[in-house]
Amino acid sequence: MKKLLILSSAVILSLSAFKTSDGDKIPSATVKKLDGSSTNSNTFVNSGKPMIISFWATWCKPCKKELDAINEEYAELVKETGVKLIAISIDDARSSGKVVTDVKVKGWTYEVYIDENQDFKRAMNVNNVPHTFLVDGEGNIVWSHNSYAEGDEEKLFENVRKLANGEKLSH
Amino acid sequence: MSVKLTSRILFIFSFGWFCKTAKAQLGNELGSVHGNFQIDAAYYQKDTIIDADPGSELFRYNAFGNINYQKGGFSAGVRYESYNPPLLGYLPGYKGSGIPYRFARYKHKDIDITVGNFYEQFGSGITLRAYENRGLLYDNALDGMRVIFTPKKGITLKGVVGKQRTYFSLSPGTVRGLDGEVNIMELFDSILGKSKTKIIIGGSFVSKFQEDQDPTLVLPENVGTSAGRFTIIRGGFNFNAEYAYKINDPSYQNHFSYKEGQALIASTSYGMDGFSIMFSGKMLDNMSFRSDRNAQNTIDMINYHPDFSKFHTYSLMAYYPYATQPNGEVGGTGEVQYKFKKGTFLGGKYGMDITVNGSAYYALDTIGLDPSKDSIRHFQYTTNYSDVGDKYYHDFNIEITKKISKKLKITAMYANQFLNQSIVQFNTPDKEEHPDITSHIGVLDITWRYKTGSAIRFETQGFFGSYDYKEHAKDAFGKTNITNNTGSWVSELIEWTPTTHWSITVADQYNYNNPEPSKRVHYYFGMLGYTNGPTRISISYGRQRQGIFCAGGVCRFVPASSGLSLSISSSF
Numbered sequence A: 001m002k003k004l005l006i007l008s009s010a011v012i013l014s015l016s017a018f019k020t021s022d023g024d025k026i027p028s029a030t031v032k033k034l035d036g037s038s039t040n041s042n043t044f045v046n047s048g049k050p051m052i053i054s055f056w057a058t059w060c061k062p063c064k065k066e067l068d069a070i071n072e073e074y075a076e077l078v079k080e081t082g083v084k085l086i087a088i089s090i091d092d093a094r095s096s097g098k099v100v101t102d103v104k105v106k107g108w109t110y111e112v113y114i115d116e117n118q119d120f121k122r123a124m125n126v127n128n129v130p131h132t133f134l135v136d137g138e139g140n141i142v143w144s145h146n147s148y149a150e151g152d153e154e155k156l157f158e159n160v161r162k163l164a165n166g167e168k169l170s171h
Numbered sequence B: 001m002s003v004k005l006t007s008r009i010l011f012i013f014s015f016g017w018f019c020k021t022a023k024a025q026l027g028n029e030l031g032s033v034h035g036n037f038q039i040d041a042a043y044y045q046k047d048t049i050i051d052a053d054p055g056s057e058l059f060r061y062n063a064f065g066n067i068n069y070q071k072g073g074f075s076a077g078v079r080y081e082s083y084n085p086p087l088l089g090y091l092p093g094y095k096g097s098g099i100p101y102r103f104a105r106y107k108h109k110d111i112d113i114t115v116g117n118f119y120e121q122f123g124s125g126i127t128l129r130a131y132e133n134r135g136l137l138y139d140n141a142l143d144g145m146r147v148i149f150t151p152k153k154g155i156t157l158k159g160v161v162g163k164q165r166t167y168f169s170l171s172p173g174t175v176r177g178l179d180g181e182v183n184i185m186e187l188f189d190s191i192l193g194k195s196k197t198k199i200i201i202g203g204s205f206v207s208k209f210q211e212d213q214d215p216t217l218v219l220p221e222n223v224g225t226s227a228g229r230f231t232i233i234r235g236g237f238n239f240n241a242e243y244a245y246k247i248n249d250p251s252y253q254n255h256f257s258y259k260e261g262q263a264l265i266a267s268t269s270y271g272m273d274g275f276s277i278m279f280s281g282k283m284l285d286n287m288s289f290r291s292d293r294n295a296q297n298t299i300d301m302i303n304y305h306p307d308f309s310k311f312h313t314y315s316l317m318a319y320y321p322y323a324t325q326p327n328g329e330v331g332g333t334g335e336v337q338y339k340f341k342k343g344t345f346l347g348g349k350y351g352m353d354i355t356v357n358g359s360a361y362y363a364l365d366t367i368g369l370d371p372s373k374d375s376i377r378h379f380q381y382t383t384n385y386s387d388v389g390d391k392y393y394h395d396f397n398i399e400i401t402k403k404i405s406k407k408l409k410i411t412a413m414y415a416n417q418f419l420n421q422s423i424v425q426f427n428t429p430d431k432e433e434h435p436d437i438t439s440h441i442g443v444l445d446i447t448w449r450y451k452t453g454s455a456i457r458f459e460t461q462g463f464f465g466s467y468d469y470k471e472h473a474k475d476a477f478g479k480t481n482i483t484n485n486t487g488s489w490v491s492e493l494i495e496w497t498p499t500t501h502w503s504i505t506v507a508d509q510y511n512y513n514n515p516e517p518s519k520r521v522h523y524y525f526g527m528l529g530y531t532n533g534p535t536r537i538s539i540s541y542g543r544q545r546q547g548i549f550c551a552g553g554v555c556r557f558v559p560a561s562s563g564l565s566l567s568i569s570s571s572f
Helices: A002-015 A061-081 A097-106 A119-123 A152-164 B003-026
Strands: A030-033 A038-040 A051-056 A084-089 A111-114 A131-135 A140-146 B032-044 B059-071 B074-083 B096-108 B111-118 B120-122 B128-130 B142-152 B155-166 B174-183 B197-209 B222-234 B237-246 B261-272 B275-285 B328-340 B352-368 B381-403 B408-419 B436-451 B454-468 B489-497 B502-510 B522-532 B535-544 B547-551 B554-558 B561-571
Touching: A030 A119, A051 A061, A061 A084, A061 A097, A061 A152, A097 A111, A097 B237, A097 B261, A097 B275, A097 B328, A119 B059, A131 A152, A140 A152, A140 B561, B111 B155, B120 B155, B120 B174, B120 B197, B128 B155, B128 B174, B328 B381
Parallel strands: A051 A084, A084 A111
Antiparallel strands: A030 A038, A030 A111, A051 A131, A131 A140, B032 B059, B032 B561, B059 B074, B074 B096, B096 B111, B111 B142, B120 B128, B142 B155, B155 B174, B174 B197, B197 B222, B222 B237, B237 B261, B261 B275, B275 B328, B328 B352, B352 B381, B381 B408, B408 B436, B436 B454, B454 B489, B489 B502, B502 B522, B522 B535, B535 B561, B547 B554
């Protein structure tokens, strides 16, 4: 018990050192498009408008809940802010065949890539999915969030609107 | 807590802190430093009612921290890991601390070179997959060198050589591999670039070397596996197939059979707005391929045998999961998804999703060879590919999700499952100890978003199993032996998310009709979770039932446990 207390206090003290990355560019890794061709993650652009990069998997319920929740407002948000959502599936050979069927059935209009070897996941330091990043118009990663709770998308929308208006983000 | 232990844990954080400071000072011109870390720690207690006995080491943890540096095409990184000892249910061989992962990588135009540790996959992984799943503590990274060469858009050539990670050391065998993939449409972009049909073909060859030190058997020191694959994609249609052949590879897992191995994996799917259909099938015959022929568990696996059966996330649906049988299996999985659109009779105001999924897997139909006539290089059996053997597993399930109103969403699910437990989980034909299990499982999951950012989720599950001991399980008095029969279960869960930062979960699984009345116990569980940006912390207390947990195609046995757990993960 004492050990756990020591451990947790050590960890909580250290957490101040680990804030969201601010201002770094998207690292380089090879990911696959749904048509089988390869592309480098450092070529993700949205002509000066913000981007959402969301890591998900077909077997991850919270991930799909999050992407569904975003999808309900997506068309409106794109119109308003010009945002683009890039969904990165970390499915491996067991389930990567389901990525395209899930995307089609759900009617998601996101740009979807498969990170089968998880190189991009490692380069972005993602531990667990869902993990969502926000990239500003200059291509800097300015915000990230792990896991999904009902209503998390509201905060994301708020931050996207702020970015589109050139405001600073709070965590 | 011992000084050693404290210092090890603090090492991860101080290293992270150092790098964060370094990053601030270096700025972007000098590259960027990033990383992540996770700690899962538990303080166990003895709980005789559920047979939870943690032994004398009550405090256990799994921890790791990654630090990566990147500047342009250059990247390098290390991962520190510490398990003293690992949590219950993980391979005890991981006990220790160290830096088992470090790499440097340089990418420039058509060339990409990695020295040190790396992860890689050829095709579906049937010849090679160096992979990590930190949550399962599965890590068979290669330590050596990899070159990826892209001479022309549409052509990718890969070469790897190295030794696999084995706990905190390396496998005795060496792995060498080559892979080539051609995306025909990309290659002939000028002529075919506008073609809607995409065709990709590929081939790989992987060989391992391990010295033969066996005094009696003549073991092959070099064992090669080769495979060919192709993919066709057109709009929502997708088809891919891979065939692999492995030369004789006697190992602990295949009972030192000298038979060759073969695998055929194929998958096809079609998706359109609101509808999709998918089918995946496979046949594996003697396809275990490890860099150490004596390795067991998930250690030193060079290749991967995808398990296409549905990946269940509700706990009672996954109570008796399937695990791929690399020694031999044949079967497939199919799935249809349909979305009733908004405004239709069944769709209502918000639409309704329905998924029907079915899987069935069988043993190969094998003919045992007469041991007296089998050569010194035992084949042990031949395979009749025109038929199948005993059933290993089936799972037919249907899932319906419907949003009733802006605030209320319901998921209902039913499954009928069968598991040949003795073979699939315990690798023994003994049905007296491990009976076949047929079950009906139901789930109801209700989410109520009572205001923006606040929700309550109720989940109720029932598992109703029947355990078939066959006739021979009856003793001399005609009484059925009932070991390993846990009867039926119910499970209740409430998850409250008062704000998007906090969550509180309470749950109970109740083994209400265990044939042994003293084992009709409650497995209660409570958890408090906090999330802020990339950081997640959770504290939980309760009981964990014993069982097999499978995720990402890897299964592990988890003993019953009881105690307090802390989990922290973050990235920067």
